[in-house]
Amino acid sequence: MMDLRPWFRKHLDLRPHAQAVIKEDLKQYYFSHYLCSMLLATINNNNSNGLTTAKH
Numbered sequence: 001m002m003d004l005r006p007w008f009r010k011h012l013d014l015r016p017h018a019q020a021v022i023k024e025d026l027k028q029y030y031f032s033h034y035l036c037s038m039l040l041a042t043i044n045n046n047n048s049n050g051l052t053t054a055k056h
Contacts (some may be wrong), residue, residue, distance in 0.1 A: 008022070
């Protein structure tokens with residue numbers, strides 16, 4: 001897990017709505033992370049089912 005403390009320090013001394021901005025950022029971060037995991041899981045399943053993915 002990457003260290004988010006410097007990132008938080010940088011964001012927390014911003015405008016009053018910074019808290020909301022951080023929440024949105026985190027939501028997007030976790031959402032994209034979740035999508036990536038789903039994608040990888042799907043690819044792995046396909047591979048084990050005998051389907052091939054393009055590898056160069």
